[in-house]
Amino acid sequence: MMVATRQKLLTDSQANKVTYGKGNAKKYIVVHETDNTRSGADADAHARLQYNGNSRSASWHYTVDDKEAVQSFEHTWKCWAAGSNTGNNEGIQIEVCVNSDGNYQKAMQNAAELVAKVMKEENIPITNVVQHNHFSGKNCPRNMREGKISWTQFLVMVANCTGNAEQQKPVTDNNKYRVMTGTYSTLQAAENVLDVLKHRFGWVAYIEQDGTKWRVKTGTFIGMAAAQAGANKIKTAKLAQVANTVAA
Incomplete structure (x- = not known):
């Protein structure tokens, strides 16, 4: 109702x-x-x-x-x-x-x-x-x-x-997206996050260098809703203050 x-x-x-x-x-x-x-x-x-x-x-x-x-x-x-x-x-x-x-x-x-x-x-x-x-x-x-x-x-x-x-567009959204964290000042910090994403969440993920800092990027999610859910999971687990979805 x-x-x-x-x-x-x-x-x-x-x-x-x-x-x-x-x-x-x-x-x-x-x-x-x-x-x-x-x-x-x-x-x-x-x-x-x-x-x-x-x-x-x-x-x-x-x-x-x-x-x-x-x-x-x-x-x-x-x-x-x-x-x-x-x-x-x-x-x-x-x-x-x-x-x-x-x-x-x-x-x-x-x-x-x-x-x-x-x-x-x-x-x-x-x-x-x-x-x-x-x-x-x-x-x-x-x-x-x-x-x-x-x-x-x-x-x-x-x-x-x-x-x-x-109306349920996330179900039929077949576009691919990745989640990208904000930057970490040390490689060790990025590796700690990578370890959680790979071993606790079971995701594909890797580290990218950004100038003198590092960030973590995930493998692909199918559909924006799934990617946004992934970004929210990273933030809820306090692994990153910033987690953005980007087209894969």
Whole structure:
């Protein structure tokens, strides 16, 4: 059953004060967390905050919690949420509640269902479902980035909600990608990481010299989703602060 969704839309005059106006290209779905753990800081509370005039210079299309999703702006509005022009002008922003009296797991399931719904409505592929961090580098969605529910798990939840093979592009993405770490100042540090990738993860990997430093590069992954999952695994294991996916 799809998450219950209702509208509490701002008027055009209200919306014009806290957005870049209309004309959103609707190419991305950007996932955030409210980072507001106060009891009662649920979807309704955040929707009312926007409706009544948010004092912060911020706006977002939907807030979702463990009970419902509330829409504050039609998708055509360019909200102030992603921290970059591209993210704001081309993204539909979804904030997931982390209030202490809510069920985080259920809120994430509802968020996955909402993402799947918006993907279908706007014909947005799952490869364009991204974290706030993707555009601005901000540590958001923080709990997800810390692994409470991993980003890879969340994308699987979204894919399971779509019921539409066309939307599940990672499954049919046959392009090849590698994961490349940031640089290490010593060869020994790079070798330590290489050892984990080869023997604990069972991956093909090798070391490349970059000037006076070294980095580790993996063998090929089939599909961007698999490569992104590999990059996340490296970062979650704290083997590298930076792990980028590159075309093979």
